[in-house]
Amino acid sequence: MRKTLPLALLACCVLPMQAGFSETPRVPPAPQCLDARQITDTRQPDANTLVIASGADQFHRLTLADACPGVEAARHSQLLARDGWVCGGPDEYVQADQQRCPVAAVAPIDGKTFAALAREAERVNGVATLDAVKVTGPQRGQGFRGSPSYCFAPRYLRSWSSDPGGLLVEVSRRHPGGHGWYRVELAGSCPELARSPEVDFRSRMDLGMICGNPGDEVVATARPEGFADSGLGGHPCTVTAVYPAGRIN
Incomplete structure (x- = not known):
């Protein structure tokens, strides 16, 4: 923790702020x-x-x-x-x-x-911890952690879109960190994502977050309507980077 x-x-x-201070926009010097x-x-x-x-x-x-x-x-x-x-x-x-x-x-x-x-x-x-806390369970690799400052949790996914830069992911207002959108960069081209109505984000680090760590990937999980044999589904696309791209209003 x-x-x-x-x-x-x-x-x-x-x-100290002066009495009668009004909330006017702050202009950087x-x-x-x-x-x-x-x-x-x-x-x-x-x-x-x-x-x-x-x-x-x-x-x-x-x-x-x-x-x-x-x-x-x-x-x-x-x-x-x-x-x-x-x-x-x-x-x-x-x-x-x-x-x-x-x-x-x-x-x-x-x-x-x-x-x-x-x-x-x-x-x-690393992550600072409190004294006298005993944790029992599998130990994750050093250096592979997640923070909503630069990662997103797929359980808060609201929508996503594909473009030449990869994916743009929108998360719920409940997502910690205050960022409404995250850019997801991919290794190489993944045209199947643009045609799939559903995607699945996976993390081999078992963090519950997608950060661009080794093993992070996204998979097109459903065929678009009208495509009986589109070849979609199950082919993973490697996530190489994740970073905030906008704030929830």
Whole structure:
């Protein structure tokens, strides 16, 4: 079980709001800036890098001036920035317990890059667990885990469509993570998916989620009406990448 802190391990410390504050849209002071008030998830793929999801499917890579390991494992973590905007300027810090690490740069990234770096963070850091918890059952391979930040659970599938980029999957509002759509990239061409009215997503890691891990695949499971012998059904198409592609409104 992942140990979580408010705002997904990284809280925002900002100046107090003035009385009479109205909810007007916040305008970033520069295009690359991260709104720390909107953080939903934070991962640390290496000691000098954090990747952050925020707002309506916005993703950023935050580079630290010095090595700052253990942010995900810290008991208390904060992002310190004036007015809540992190732009890579002076006086911006990650506070992780007793460490205070200056921010060197912030850059927007796409959902695919966020997903890849989040998976790397899971592989490197593992999942923090509570003390004195005994778990009995099969042990899964190290590094193969799932998170709604970059994976989707097929049980929440609402609809899907096929295009030259692979599949675009829509999930239910009940799906954790706040993403309404996920892009699924495939290895090679799978034209049978475009003609099949039903598909089945499978994960050999037994995670209950499709993440682009080895063994993830999608299968066309039904023949379209009017095709007595279409040759469809049972041929697996390998999933190579999964990443968020939109937010539920």
